[in-house]
Amino acid sequence: MEQPGAADVLxxxxxxxxxxxxxxxxxxVKGVSLRVPAGRTVALVGESGSGKTVISQAVxxxxxxxxxxxxxxxxxxxxxxPGKLVDLASLDRxxxxxxRLRGGRIGMVFQEPMSSLSPVxxxxxxxxxxxxxxxxxxxxxxRAVTERMLDLVxxxxxxxxxxxxxxxxxxxxxxxxxxxxxLICRPALLIADEPTTALDVTxxxxxLKLMKDLQQEIGMAILLITHDLGVVANMADxxxxxxxxxxxxxxxxxxxxxxxxxxxxxALLKASPDFxxxxxxxxxxxxxxxxxLPREFARRADEIPARVTELIRPAxxxxxxxxxxxxKTYGGKKGAGVVAVDDVSFDVxxxxxxxLVGESGSGKxxxxHMIMRSRSADxxxxxxxxxAGPIDVRALEGAALRAFRPRMQMIFxxxxxxLSPRMTVLDIIREPMIIQGAGTxxxxxxxxxxxxxxxxxxxxxxxxxxxxFSGGQRQRIGIxxxxxxxxxxxxxxxxxxxxxxxxxAQVLNLLKDLQASLGLTYLFVSHNLAVVHxxxxxxxxxxxxxxxxxxxxxxxxxRAAHPYTQALLKAVPLPDLDRxxxxxxxxxxxxxxxxxxxxxxxxxxxxxxxxxxxxxxGHLVLADxxxxxxxxxxx
Amino acid sequence: MLLRYILRRILIMIPxxxxxxxxIFTVMELPPSDYFETYxxxxxxxxxKADTSRIEFLKREYxxxxxxxxxYFYWIANFVQGDxxxxxxxxxxxxxxxxxxxxxxxxxxxxxxxxxWIVAFPIGIYSATHQYSWADYGLTFIGLxxxxxxxxxxxxxxxxxxxxxxxxxxxxxxxxxxxxxxMSWEKAQSIxxxxxxxxxxxxxxxxxxxVRAIRANLLDELQKQYYVTAKAKGLPPFRALTKYPLRxxxxxxxxxxxxxxxxxxxxxxxxxxxxxxxxxGPLLLRALQSQDMYLAGSFLLFLSCLTxxxxxxxxxxxxxxxxxxxxxxxxxx
Numbered sequence: 001m002e003q004p005g006a007a008d009v010l011x012x013x014x015x016x017x018x019x020x021x022x023x024x025x026x027x028x029v030k031g032v033s034l035r036v037p038a039g040r041t042v043a044l045v046g047e048s049g050s051g052k053t054v055i056s057q058a059v060x061x062x063x064x065x066x067x068x069x070x071x072x073x074x075x076x077x078x079x080x081x082p083g084k085l086v087d088l089a090s091l092d093r094x095x096x097x098x099x100r101l102r103g104g105r106i107g108m109v110f111q112e113p114m115s116s117l118s119p120v121x122x123x124x125x126x127x128x129x130x131x132x133x134x135x136x137x138x139x140x141x142x143r144a145v146t147e148r149m150l151d152l153v154x155x156x157x158x159x160x161x162x163x164x165x166x167x168x169x170x171x172x173x174x175x176x177x178x179x180x181x182x183l184i185c186r187p188a189l190l191i192a193d194e195p196t197t198a199l200d201v202t203x204x205x206x207x208l209k210l211m212k213d214l215q216q217e218i219g220m221a222i223l224l225i226t227h228d229l230g231v232v233a234n235m236a237d238x239x240x241x242x243x244x245x246x247x248x249x250x251x252x253x254x255x256x257x258x259x260x261x262x263x264x265x266x267a268l269l270k271a272s273p274d275f276x277x278x279x280x281x282x283x284x285x286x287x288x289x290x291x292x293l294p295r296e297f298a299r300r301a302d303e304i305p306a307r308v309t310e311l312i313r314p315a316x317x318x319x320x321x322x323x324x325x326x327x328k329t330y331g332g333k334k335g336a337g338v339v340a341v342d343d344v345s346f347d348v349x350x351x352x353x354x355x356l357v358g359e360s361g362s363g364k365x366x367x368x369h370m371i372m373r374s375r376s377a378d379x380x381x382x383x384x385x386x387x388a389g390p391i392d393v394r395a396l397e398g399a400a401l402r403a404f405r406p407r408m409q410m411i412f413x414x415x416x417x418x419l420s421p422r423m424t425v426l427d428i429i430r431e432p433m434i435i436q437g438a439g440t441x442x443x444x445x446x447x448x449x450x451x452x453x454x455x456x457x458x459x460x461x462x463x464x465x466x467x468x469f470s471g472g473q474r475q476r477i478g479i480x481x482x483x484x485x486x487x488x489x490x491x492x493x494x495x496x497x498x499x500x501x502x503x504x505a506q507v508l509n510l511l512k513d514l515q516a517s518l519g520l521t522y523l524f525v526s527h528n529l530a531v532v533h534x535x536x537x538x539x540x541x542x543x544x545x546x547x548x549x550x551x552x553x554x555x556x557x558x559r560a561a562h563p564y565t566q567a568l569l570k571a572v573p574l575p576d577l578d579r580x581x582x583x584x585x586x587x588x589x590x591x592x593x594x595x596x597x598x599x600x601x602x603x604x605x606x607x608x609x610x611x612x613x614x615x616x617x618g619h620l621v622l623a624d625x626x627x628x629x630x631x632x633x634x635x
Numbered sequence: 636m637l638l639r640y641i642l643r644r645i646l647i648m649i650p651x652x653x654x655x656x657x658x659i660f661t662v663m664e665l666p667p668s669d670y671f672e673t674y675x676x677x678x679x680x681x682x683x684k685a686d687t688s689r690i691e692f693l694k695r696e697y698x699x700x701x702x703x704x705x706x707y708f709y710w711i712a713n714f715v716q717g718d719x720x721x722x723x724x725x726x727x728x729x730x731x732x733x734x735x736x737x738x739x740x741x742x743x744x745x746x747x748x749x750x751x752w753i754v755a756f757p758i759g760i761y762s763a764t765h766q767y768s769w770a771d772y773g774l775t776f777i778g779l780x781x782x783x784x785x786x787x788x789x790x791x792x793x794x795x796x797x798x799x800x801x802x803x804x805x806x807x808x809x810x811x812x813x814x815x816x817x818m819s820w821e822k823a824q825s826i827x828x829x830x831x832x833x834x835x836x837x838x839x840x841x842x843x844x845x846v847r848a849i850r851a852n853l854l855d856e857l858q859k860q861y862y863v864t865a866k867a868k869g870l871p872p873f874r875a876l877t878k879y880p881l882r883x884x885x886x887x888x889x890x891x892x893x894x895x896x897x898x899x900x901x902x903x904x905x906x907x908x909x910x911x912x913x914x915x916g917p918l919l920l921r922a923l924q925s926q927d928m929y930l931a932g933s934f935l936l937f938l939s940c941l942t943x944x945x946x947x948x949x950x951x952x953x954x955x956x957x958x959x960x961x962x963x964x965x966x967x968x
Contacts, residue, residue, distance in 0.1 A: 102869040110864065116863075120882060
């Protein structure tokens with residue numbers, strides 16, 4: 001590395017941390033060394049279980065009660081007190097010396113901006129508390145300092161926001177408040193633990209930019225802890241890659257991204273989807289799985305190509321799912337509530353994958369739930385085309401609905417809460433068959449074994465409970481459950497957003513394989529554009545309950561017409577040093593999901609004025625139909 | 636906003652209490668007999684003759700010859716005006732029967748609750764912050780013992796050992812010579828001297844469960860991220876604890892206040908019987924046995940009123956203390 005350690009704010013040397021579990025020590029950090037130079041950003045990258053968060057807790061003296069530093073040093077050199085080194089590892093965790101540094105000279109920002117702030121104290125109170133602890137001011141002056149800090153982190157009206165509560169703020173603003181709290185004492189070091197993971201992509205870009213700006217303003221060093229290589233490429237000067245409590249590779253961002261050495265790092269880089277992937281290109285999962293197609297499936301898979309080729313002759317495959325003018329309002333009496341889904345229409349072709357992209361609150365999940373009939377739509381139609389003719393899903397009731405259910409299944413976001421902890425895997429996979437009365441006991445068990453093989457899990461695990469599986473394995477159990485009844489359409493609601501990058505590639509590949517071999521049709525709901533790019537042939541972009549743009553993948557990614565789609569695409573951090581986010585242009589000052597910030601052509605004055613305008617090739621955009629094609633493509 | 640909420644809650648109390656009173660009345664009417672029949676039967680069993688003309692008079696006076704519906708409305712109408720009816724057993728108005736004992740009951744209950752809080756809070760906080768330590772296990776064990784042992788049993792044990800070891804009679808709330816005497820300095824002293832035993836006995840179980848509840852609630856809050864944030868700011872441990880997790884765990888405590896109000900008045904029935912305390916508990920028990928319906932019914936309805944008011948007070952206090960309730964009221968999906 002470049003210079004000797006004199007200018008390092010933080011130097012961790014051979015750090016070992018153990019947790020006592022049931023009286024047994026369990027080492028989770030195994031001799032980690034890293035450094036953070038003054039005023040620079042160092043990213044500590046790793047998947048869950050890499051020990052990256054534990055390291056940050058150790059620096060802050062915030063290890064859980066059963067965690068202990070068994071060896072090593074955490075040397076903190078405060079630039080304000082040159083020549084003085086403090087070994088944080090040797091300090092009493094809650095002692096006076098540690099407390100003076102914590103929050104004063106070292107600030108910290110956490111992942112969950114909602115739960116990190118107390119809901120019963122105003123944010124002003126919470127931020128000012130940090131100031132008063134370390135740099136006491138007279139009361140009125142303290143408020144002024146706090147308001148100046150709120151202004152600095154981008155609150156529009158600091159005076160009013162001082163008295164607001166965290167639940168009155170959006171996720172992005174909450175994270176800004178956290179930054180204000182961590183930085184109000186102008187620390188020498190900021191530790192940011194997944195600071196943008198819980199945020200939407202455009203908000204993420206804003207917060208990343210803010211962190212860069214504040215670094216310029218305050219001059220602190222940043223230890224950025226993240227699993228997202230895209231964020232790393234855009235923020236870090238130096239990178240440390242951790243895996244299972246050990247450093248795999250460390251170096252400058254240039255070295256890490258251009259000349260990765262360690263196989264783990266190389267694999268990690270290959271496992272993350274990006275926009276450059278060609279159609280048909282496969283992600284390389286760290287541990288790939290080969291699904292075994294069971295006999296029953298094989299039979300069905302044999303039929304499908306014949307059926308598809310036969311049907312392909314007339315231009316395109318037939319429409320399986322057709323959604324028209326779907327609407328849903330929450331709360332309020334008759335129209336007074338929040339419009340969650342507004343006039344949504346799209347078609348999904350048989351065997352295709354339609355990606356539904358949007359930020360939180362865009363209504364994308366609600367659409368999925370309404371198609372599943374787990375929530376009722378206010379109006380509109382959901383038609384599933386069948387060999388025997390169209391089925392109106394919204395009109396199905398009682399036995400007819402029950403008989404129809406097996407044809408549509410769902411894969412959920414959270415692999416933990418979507419599996420009952422009190423049921424064995426066998427019971428979980430069998431449950432749909434039991435509900436539908438499909439086959440005898442023995443047949444159901446045989447089928448469960450086939451399904452386990454199908455998702456690459458050992459059938460001997462059937463008698464285990466979900467807690468003994470990892471996140472990726474649980475998600476595969478969820479997939480096995482979803483395909484248990486041979487559905488035609490599967491709604492995937494953020495199926496990989498809770499998974500690590502390496503496992504994410506594995507699950508995505510599995511979904512692709514199953515789609516090809518079983519002829520499945522997917523509605524793939526996600527906030528992650530790279531994942532949707534990998535999975536979907538057609539993509540619909542939702543904002544504020546409406547589809548603002550829909551089209552073939554390439555049209556959306558290369559010729560996006562809607563300003564919202566453009567903003568989304570620009571805000572995605574890519575793990576590529578040559579295409580860093582241009583913070584000056586990619587970060588709109590205002591929220592781009594708010595139609596008020598769109599140009600006239602896309603805003604529409606009167607209600608109902610906007611319509612889907614055809615740009616050719618099945619590429620449609622929500623705009624004022626009065627404008628010309630040139631207006632739209634120029635915008 | 637808050638004012639409208641309170642007003643709405645008060646209006647909702649009216650139908651709630653009407654339904655409760657109808658239920659109480661129905662239950663009172665359910666047994667095939669009434670007080671007078673029980674009374675006549677008792678007299679006959681003792682070989683005496685009851686005064687039939689007097690019974691006839693009372694029956695007419697209190698409308699026992701009329702349909703139950705009419706009697707119900709008669710009762711309610713009087714109740715609202717402060718006339719709680721007539722106790723046949725004591726042969727005086729319910730208000731006078733209860734009134735004497737109410738002050739003593741409130742005194743005992745108030746001291747009990749105060750003791751519960753003073754003891755339970757430090758123990759609960761200590762247990763939560765030192766989870767799985769020996770002290771936590773020990774305190775938990777004692778607390779469970781307090782919950783598990785019935786009050787009346789504890790009372791009997793106390794009485795037995797007080798008698799065997801000290802030759803003391805610890806029953807009652809005052810020395811028998813002061814019974815039915817007007818309040819005086821000596822009487823007050825005697826009451827205070829007797830008070831601590833029932834308070835200790837009645838409070839034992841309450842303290843135990845209170846410790847459990849505080850410990851559980853605080854443990855939940857101690858896991859929360861905002862507590863880590865507070866520590867990350869450099870707050871001293873005790874201040875971080877009291878300002879954030881403890882403050883949040885108070886919500887449970889405040890919603891508990893609603894239950895306290897009726898408990899203050901009802902007095903622990905069984906313990907009071909065993910210790911022969913002059914509180915309302917034994918009174919209610921006796922009234923229910925003898926089907927002294929106005930005494931029992933009015934007392935139960937009075938307790939219902941206190942419950943409803945207590946819950947309202949809890950909810951208003953919660954709204955004041957928790958901005959989430961105050962500012963987002965009603966906007967749950």
